[in-house]
Amino acid sequence: MGQIIKGKPVADAISQTLTKEVENLKVKGITPKLTLVRVGANGSDLAYERGALKRCSKIGIEAAVKELPEDVTQDRFVDELKKINEDKSVNGVMVFRPFPGQLDENVIKYIIAPEKDVDCFSPVNVAKVMEKDKTGFAPCTPSAVIEILKHYKIPVQGKRAVIIGRSMIVGKPMAMLLLNKNATVTICHSKTVDMPKICSEADILVVAIGRAKMIDSKYVKDGAVVVDVGINIDENGRICGDVNTEDCQPKTSMITPVPAGVGSVTSSILAQHIVKACKLQNNL
Template sequence: MPRILLGKPIIDALKARSLERVALLKNNGVDPALAIVRVGARPDDLSYERTAIKRAESLGIALRLFEIEEDAGQDALMKAIDEVNADSGIQGCLMFRPLPKGYDEEAACEALDPRKDIDGIGRAALARVFTGRGEGFAPCTAAACLEMLDGYDVSIEGKRVVVVGRSLVIGRPVAMMLLERNATVTLCHSRTANLPSVMRDADIVVLATGRAKAYGADCFREGQVVLDVGINVDADGNLCGDADFEAAEAVLGEHGAITPVPRGVGGVTTSVLMKHVLDAAERCRQ
């Protein structure tokens, strides 16, 4: 049986370090604060929001919630972003996406101050991920993947990594972050020829396609480390990842490892969000 890489130990370690950082910031007169901008009331946004609020409260990070009615329009959203940008007491902002139909998402993302863009939604924030220069923040889920690997002492340098999924939220950023850590990275997608064969050749596989149980036993081999970032609902209404967990578990063997869904990478994402708030607050101090 492979090692099951649970998110909780990583969350606990990040929390312990974050509590120390919050105390130090407050001792130096800085009260870290997170803004959440939400348009409408999608159930998945509300679920993540509740988790973020609970995590912020547990750390002593202040939180301001900007709730915008779905039919309020672009001007109302831009006004909220302007307010976040102008408030020196807010160091980081999370804006939920995708925005409802009729909103200009690109304009909203680009309007957010890059110094407060702690989830890497704007071009200026992503520039750091793709160029290695600047102070932008990586998308939190992509950063959570590296936190998982580091937290479980999985070596990255020199390893062959296959990332399946090419979105700007996870796939492309995590590929660049792994490349920066000296992995040899192959970025795959739905048009990749012989995908199962390509995946089996990897030491580390990152799944980020949002396709429930799409990757079965033929996609894995013994000894691999599999990070399953997909959060889906299967035919029985249960949460599941992109991997067919039972099939992968049977193939990976005792020298392999895999993250479950739920209780894997997903929970670490909110902890990384808080880490980024504190990074931004410390930069403001300097």
């Protein structure tokens, strides 16, 4: 029976380190600051926002929310983002996505200042992840997966890692981060032929497909580590992941739960990126 590996101990360890770093910055007269940019009041955005604000407050990071109406025009959105770019007191910006239809992500991603882009929206940071350039910022969710593997001392080098999902938010950057740790990486997606066979050869299986409890034990190799990134609502109205945990756990060595798994770590990674951005901007 696989060990359930929760996110809270990982998040708490990161936060403890960051609190000391922020205290040291404040001694120098520097307070790291985040601005969250949200359009409308989507429930999942609000839930993430509450977690991020709480985590920042606990660590000593200043945080503000720029809320824009659901029908905000592209011009106004761009103007507001440019103001935040130019505000020297702000070190990090996170923009909630997806956008409503009138906003063009392909335009906006070039507006956000790369040095403040703490969740890898800018193509500059995407390229830095590819280049293994440590001055860049990888997306918070795949970074949280890496921190969980590190915290629980799960070996990555030389291991066969399979990722289910190819989004720019999780799947593709996740592949690069694992590759940067010397894993042998395969990405599966909706057009993959015989996905259960490929997945069942993985030492580390990362699931980010967005379908409730889709992954059952036939996808899992005996002794594999399974990391469930999905957040869905099941038929009983409860939060669940993309993995059928009950069915898969007996075959795994370790498995993350949903809730209380990867999602618990993302706000700490966001805080980590804000502190890093603040240090880089202050040549520290």
